Amino acid sequence: xxxxxxxxxxxxxxxxxxxxxxxxxxxxxxxxxxxxxxxxxxxxxxxxxxxxxxxxxxxxxxxxxxxxxxxxxxxxxxxxxxxxxxxxxxxxxxxxxxxxxxxxxxxxxxxxxxxxxxxxxxxxxxxxxxxxxxxxxxxxxxxxxxxxxxxxxxxxxxxxxxxxxxxxxxxxxxxxxxxxxxxxxxxxxxxxxxxxxxxxx
Numbered sequence: 069x070x071x072x073x074x075x076x077x078x079x080x081x082x083x084x085x086x087x088x089x090x091x092x093x094x095x096x097x098x099x100x101x102x103x104x105x106x107x108x109x110x111x112x113x114x115x116x117x118x119x120x121x122x123x124x125x126x127x128x129x130x131x132x133x134x135x136x137x138x139x140x141x142x143x144x145x146x147x148x149x150x151x152x153x154x155x156x157x158x159x160x161x162x163x164x165x166x167x168x169x170x171x172x173x174x175x176x177x178x179x180x181x182x183x184x185x186x187x188x189x190x191x192x193x194x195x196x197x198x199x200x201x202x203x204x205x206x207x208x209x210x211x212x213x214x215x216x217x218x219x220x221x222x223x224x225x226x227x228x229x230x231x232x233x234x235x236x237x238x239x240x241x242x243x244x245x246x247x248x249x250x251x252x253x254x255x256x257x258x259x260x261x262x263x264x265x266x267x268x269x
Contacts, residue, residue, distance in 0.1 A: 071146040072125055080120045083113070086218050091121045093226035099123070102169040102205035105226075106196050106249050108257070109178035110187050111216045118176055118210060121224045126176040127168045129161060162198065169203040179246050179253075189254055197245030200232050207232055207249060211256035225256045 069077075083089060097103060105126060107118055115128050129152040135141040144150075152161035168175050177199065179192035200207050206229040214222040230252055235245050 071143075072148055075147050076120050079116050083117060083120060087117075087214075087216060087222040088220065089117070089121065090221055090223045091226075092223065093228075094121070094123055096226045096228050097123050097174075097208055098206045098229065100172070102172050102203060103174040103208055103229075104169070104196070104199055104203070104205045105174060105176050105208045105210050106179050106253065107176070107210035108189055108212055108253050109180045109183050110212055111183060113216055114178065114183075114212055115176065117212060117222070117224060122174070122176075122226075124174045126174045127165075128176045129165070132158075162195075165199055166202060169199065169205045175199060175205070179250055189250060189257070192243075192246040192250040194242040194246050196249050197240075197242035197247075200245050200249065201236055201240065201242060206230075209249060209252040209256055211253050211260065213257060213260055221262070223260065223262070225260060227252060227256050 097105070103124065105118060105122060107114060119126050119128070125148060127148045127150065130144055130149040132151040132153050134144060135151040150161065150164050152158045165175055177196045179196040180190040181193040181195070182190070184190050199205070208229050209227040211225045211227070212222070213225065214220060216222065230249065232245070235248060240248075
């Protein structure tokens with residue numbers, strides 16, 4: 069068993085019952101080929117929550133400062149994280165992200181770049197748009213809804229893959245593409261109805 073699989077198993081055993089996690093639309097994540105999962109960002113726990121609810125292993129960017137510690141650097145790399153400088157202007161991180169997609173793997177991004185202190189959607193940075201336009205990856209919007217409070221329900225919704233071909237063919241700039249992705253995340257949140265939500269762990 070890989071460290072990634074072991075970590076996912078352990079975290080699932082903790083997070084699912086603690087936050088009563090409900091997963092909707094897991095089937096919308098393509099089983100094969102490059103995928104970019106783009107989620108809103110409301111907590112430091114968002115990466116592990118998306119990681120354990122996604123049917124595919126995810127490669128996440130993590131702030132470069134975390135990789136300054138030898139032990140933590142080895143651990144982060146073992147669970148598929150790679151460093152990025154704040155601002156998404158790190159050329160090495162951009163190249164590594166594109167390589168992950170070229171290899172047919174899954175890249176996890178939080179377009180806002182930082183946590184929302186109010187829980188409302190913030191403006192996206194251009195990074196998500198850059199990867200969406202520079203790759204042939206399926207773009208899957210993801211919404212995390214609910215408070216991170218023990219005993220309260222936390223819902224993770226995976227939307228249908230976006231059709232980015234129009235943006236790619238029209239040579240849309242990265243910021244506009246990121247805005248389009250963020251709009252889809254916003255729709256998932258707006259249309260969420262807990263009374264009609266199905267459970268799909």
